[in-house]
Amino acid sequence: xxxxxxxxxxLSVPEGAIASLNCTYSDRGSxxxxxxxxxxxxxxxxxxxxxxxxxxEDGRFTAQLNKASQYVSLLIRDSQPSDSAxxxxxxxxxxxxxxxxFGRGTSLIVHx
Amino acid sequence: xxxxxxxxxxxxxxxxxxLTIQCQVDxxxxxxxxxxxxxxxxxxxxxxxxxxxxxxxxxxFVIDKFPISRPNLTFSTxxxxxxxxxxxxxxxxxxxxxxxxxxxAFFGQGTRLTVV
Numbered sequence: 001x002x003x004x005x006x007x008x009x010x011l012s013v014p015e016g017a018i019a020s021l022n023c024t025y026s027d028r029g030s031x032x033x034x035x036x037x038x039x040x041x042x043x044x045x046x047x048x049x050x051x052x053x054x055x056x057e058d059g060r061f062t063a064q065l066n067k068a069s070q071y072v073s074l075l076i077r078d079s080q081p082s083d084s085a086x087x088x089x090x091x092x093x094x095x096x097x098x099x100x101x102f103g104r105g106t107s108l109i110v111h112x
Numbered sequence: 113x114x115x116x117x118x119x120x121x122x123x124x125x126x127x128x129x130x131l132t133i134q135c136q137v138d139x140x141x142x143x144x145x146x147x148x149x150x151x152x153x154x155x156x157x158x159x160x161x162x163x164x165x166x167x168x169x170x171x172x173f174v175i176d177k178f179p180i181s182r183p184n185l186t187f188s189t190x191x192x193x194x195x196x197x198x199x200x201x202x203x204x205x206x207x208x209x210x211x212x213x214x215x216x217a218f219f220g221q222g223t224r225l226t227v228v
Contacts (some may be wrong), residue, residue, distance in 0.1 A: 025130055043204055043219035044155075088154060090217070097141065098208060100217055104154035 002027045004091050006103035014056070019076040023089030026070070031093025033065055035074045038086045038105065048074060049103055050054050079110040114139050114207050118220025124226050125195055133223045135205035140185035145206040145217070146178070155204065161188040181195045195227045 003026040012017045018054040019101075021035075028044035032051055048063040050056045050072070056063045076083055086107050092100040115138040125131050135144065143162065147155040158178055159167040167180040181189045192199050203223045208217035 032215070037216075041224075043222045044217075045219075046216045049216055097180065099145065099157065102155045 002030075002101045003091050003093070004023065004089055004103035006087075006106050007058075008104055008106060009011075010107040010109050012109045012111060013079050015079060015080055015081060017079050017108055019079045019083065019108055019110070021074040021076075021087050021089075021106050021108065023072045023074075024070055025072070025089075025091045025101075025102075027091070028070060029093070030070075030091045032091070032100075033072045034073050034090040035061075035063060035091075036088040036090060036102075037083075038083075038088060046087055054067075076099070079108075081110045081112055084088075084110050114141065114210055114218040116207065116218055116220040118182050118223060120223055122224040124225070125225065127227055130191055130193045131191050131195065131225060133203055133205070134189050135187070135220050137186045137207055139210040141207040141210050142184065142185070143208060145186045146180065146188075147204040147206060149202045149204060149222075151201075153158055158190070158203075163189075164225055176191055177207060179204045192225065195225075200225055200227045203227045 017037040018042045033088045034049045035047045037047045038044040048061050050065045055102045060077045086105040089103040090100040117136045128136045146158040149155050151162045158173045159169045161167045161180045163182045163185050179191045205220040208224040
């Protein structure tokens, strides 16, 4: 059974700090990796995706993938109170499946 | 990208009744997914709606309880039947990026269901 594990948090960081969110996955054949942000009462929205080992940067966000360790992370630099949300890690592509598997999400609180 | 219109956005229903949730996508997509998200929890896949065939249900979800229709490539409905308070949850429809595989998911606005 495919599993995606995340620490539920909450992760609390001060404004301006770097928030580091982590995710591990069980299926070594996974091919695509995604981070979604979900504000309370809203549906998830895509923040980052990454397909290859290494880092991918987009503005204040950096996704990191290490397939050997089956590990994905999301770094948020210069965290803002507006970044306070739940961050969901999702993985798909294992075994030819197009259905994403979601982690339970990490709650991030950025305090002023 | 894909824009999904989901309705209703919320409803309060009596136990024993049924509610049908609709999702309309602005593009043709092969697969549509229906999720349930209980408070503080992640997304649990209910079923995959396939156009022209029966939906594929995940373990723990059955067609009699959650019948799904998929009459064309842009529309689907999920019905929550014979509701009980345990069905109170947020229900989300989702599609992958049109034309892509192993791509990001787009979500409807969600339906917040309360069963009393």
